[in-house]
Amino acid sequence: MYFGYMNRNYEEELDIAIGPDNNVVFTGVGGDARDAENGGDKGQPTHFYPRRQRMVFSVVIPKDWGLERKVVWTLTTGGKTNVAKGWLQPEWQINKEVIMQEVGGGADLENQAPVFTSGSGPQTVTLPNTVTLTATAQDDGRPKPRVVRDIEDTGAAAPSGLSVRWIQYRGPAGVTFEPGGAASGYQKPVTATMTARFKAPGVYVLRAIANDGALLTFHDVTVTVK
Numbered sequence: 001m002y003f004g005y006m007n008r009n010y011e012e013e014l015d016i017a018i019g020p021d022n023n024v025v026f027t028g029v030g031g032d033a034r035d036a037e038n039g040g041d042k043g044q045p046t047h048f049y050p051r052r053q054r055m056v057f058s059v060v061i062p063k064d065w066g067l068e069r070k071v072v073w074t075l076t077t078g079g080k081t082n083v084a085k086g087w088l089q090p091e092w093q094i095n096k097e098v099i100m101q102e103v104g105g106g107a108d109l110e111n112q113a114p115v116f117t118s119g120s121g122p123q124t125v126t127l128p129n130t131v132t133l134t135a136t137a138q139d140d141g142r143p144k145p146r147v148v149r150d151i152e153d154t155g156a157a158a159p160s161g162l163s164v165r166w167i168q169y170r171g172p173a174g175v176t177f178e179p180g181g182a183a184s185g186y187q188k189p190v191t192a193t194m195t196a197r198f199k200a201p202g203v204y205v206l207r208a209i210a211n212d213g214a215l216l217t218f219h220d221v222t223v224t225v226k
Contacts, residue, residue, distance in 0.1 A: 001058060001059045001061060001071050001086040002057075002058045002094060003024075003044065003058070003059070003086070004052070004053050004056045005045075005048060005052075005075075005084075006051070006052045007049060007051055007052075007053070009050045009051075012050065013047065013049055013050065013174060014047070014077055015046060015047050015048075015171065015174065016048065016076075017172065018039055018040065018041045018046060019039050021074075021075065021076040021077065022040075022044065022074070022075055023039060023040025023073075024041070024044050024059060024072065024073045025040050025071075025072050026061075026070070026071060027071075027072055028068045028070060040074075042059045043057050043058075043059070044056075044073060045169050046169075046170040047167075047168045047169060047174070047175075054103060055102070059071050059086070065088060066088075067087065069088075070086065071085070071086040071087070072086075097109060099215065100214040100215060103214060108142050110142055111140065111142040111143055111212065111215060112139075112140045112142070112215070113210075113215035113216065113217045114137045114162055114210035114212050114215070114216075114217045115137060115210075116135060116219045117136050117137065117138055118135070119133075119134065119135035119136065119208060119219040119221065120133040120135065120221050122221065122222045122223070122224075123221065123222075123223045123224070124223070124224045124225075124226065125223060125224070125226070126226045127198060127201060127225060130197045130198075131195070131196050131223055132194070132195045132196075133166065133194060133195075133208075134191060134192065134193040134194075135164060135191070135192055135219050136189050136190065136191040136192075137162065137164050137189065137190055137208075137210035138162070138188075138189045138190070139161065139190075139212045140212075141186070141187050143213055143214050161185060161186030161213070162184065162185055162186065162190050162211070163183065163184040163190065163210070163211050164182060164183050164184075164191070164192035164208055164209065164210050165208070165209055165211075166196075166206060166207065166209075167207050167209060168204065168206060168207075169205040169206065170204060170205035171198075171202055171203070172201075173198070173199045173202070174199060175196050175197065175198055175206065176197040177194045177195070177196055178195045178197070179194060190210070192208060196223070198223075200225070201225045201226055203223075203224055203225075204222070204223045205221070205222055205223075206220070206221050206223055207219070207220050208221070
């Protein structure tokens, strides 16, 4: 089951730790004993960017999942609680075509998601030091890139194919990325290198996102900040 979110803020980014204010649990038929053990941690984000973020994480459910059971994501911030529920419904089944249409990437059924060929592994850093991470992805060249034109350039149009960018997925406080944009290219591997600066100690997950305009692939790096 896929989950995303809509942060109604246009600028403010929120950090909500796993626990009573940010948990995902299985309900029905006794729930799931693991929920009590992991505090409702099913891999959901703890750092929330402004506005709509689609299909941010997925939850794998057991094979014997019944129609009466639900996956429930609960978020509480600013004294307000929001709940998202997922359950089996045949007409809601998601496949690659649905995902591509959902993000406005067309319906090229031959398109395959990008693949990360290399990327940084777990890191440990001591404040105020920074950490530099890199990730390289490649793609099948589908869908054919849309032409993007910059009104400030000389008028030359460049295709926008595969892009790779870094975001903060988890952590106790905001992270600053330098540079903050995405690396892009077409019909060649794309490498995104960035330096992360931290405000507070803790365990962070920084995510590289490879996007071909229709399908996404993630590469997560855990950074322990002391």
